[in-house]
Amino acid sequence: MGGGIERVARGATLAEQAGNVLGEIRQTVEGNQSRLRKIALAMAEMQTFSHQVGSVMESVATVSEENAAAIEEVSASTREMTSQLKEVAKLADSLTRMAEAEQQLLAKFSLSGDGR
16 A cells, blocks of 8 residues: 555656646746737737838829929920020010111111201
8 A cells, every 4th residue: 555655646746747837838828829919919010010101102102203293394394485585585686686777777867868
């Protein structure tokens, strides 16, 4: 019977050790679950941030396209104004030549206009 008591005592010790090991396993599992929840939360936050970055990038692309279109419009307007200014310069040059010719005619008229 002494051997039975020893076996029971040894079994109780092993059961207690097994219980302790199971407790440690449970704590490890709970710790891992906590870490996994934190990782999942961080991933969700990253996904939200990623969507926000994507949205901002789309906005930047839209603004860039609008700026490019505006720059093209300004460039076209500048070319048109340059063309118009060249035309005005030509007209001004023509008017200047006409005025000079008129001055010459008036000068001839004044010289010959004394009744002779």
